[in-house]
Amino acid sequence: RKEVEQDPGPFNVPEGATVAFNCTYSNSASQSFFWYRQDCRKEPKLLMSVYSSGNEDGRFTAQLNRASQYISLLIRDSKLSDSATYLCVGSSGGSYIPTFGRGTSLIVHP
């Protein structure tokens, strides 16, 4: 079982929709969590960090639930340009060794 699990999708939603992704992690020692975005055949880029108190950046909201060991990403008012793969990343304390989920594909259509 991978340390970080994601539903690969694809999530196919119309413009303007709200969509949510979840990611579960198995290592309870994991301390830091992030969401990365990866466009087709491009390198991943940081979308946002995930804090226990939640984190909001415009249309994007990320949350961490340590009790249930999952993190979430909510995208409101989806745009065509949001179409991409969203990667969940966790890392344990000590050495910073990030572990990636397999990614969730989002397709936003007109």
Next chain:
Amino acid sequence: NAGVTQTPKFRVLKTGQSMTLLCAQDMNHEYMYWYRQDPGMGLRLIHYSVGEGTTAKGEVPDGYNVSRLKKQNFLLGLESAAPSQTSVYFCASSSVRELFFGEGSRLTVL
């Protein structure tokens, strides 16, 4: 700003040939990583380094070697390439939090 630069970007090898992928970063980061990305598998860590002169194995190290003789460079070597090593390779560097990726190196082993 260059950030993280990978060379070469594309390469075709025959089984048994050797090659080296070069990663260079200009952000003075301590941490550097090599990942491979295959369809449906997400990013898997091959080797990583927590500082100049150090290297460690990741999730899928077999068939690869690495060196970090200079802080800014992290080399990934394939001594005897196999078709199973056909993949997209990403180098990344980090100061602790955010990972910065190179554009990727697409390797095909025939």
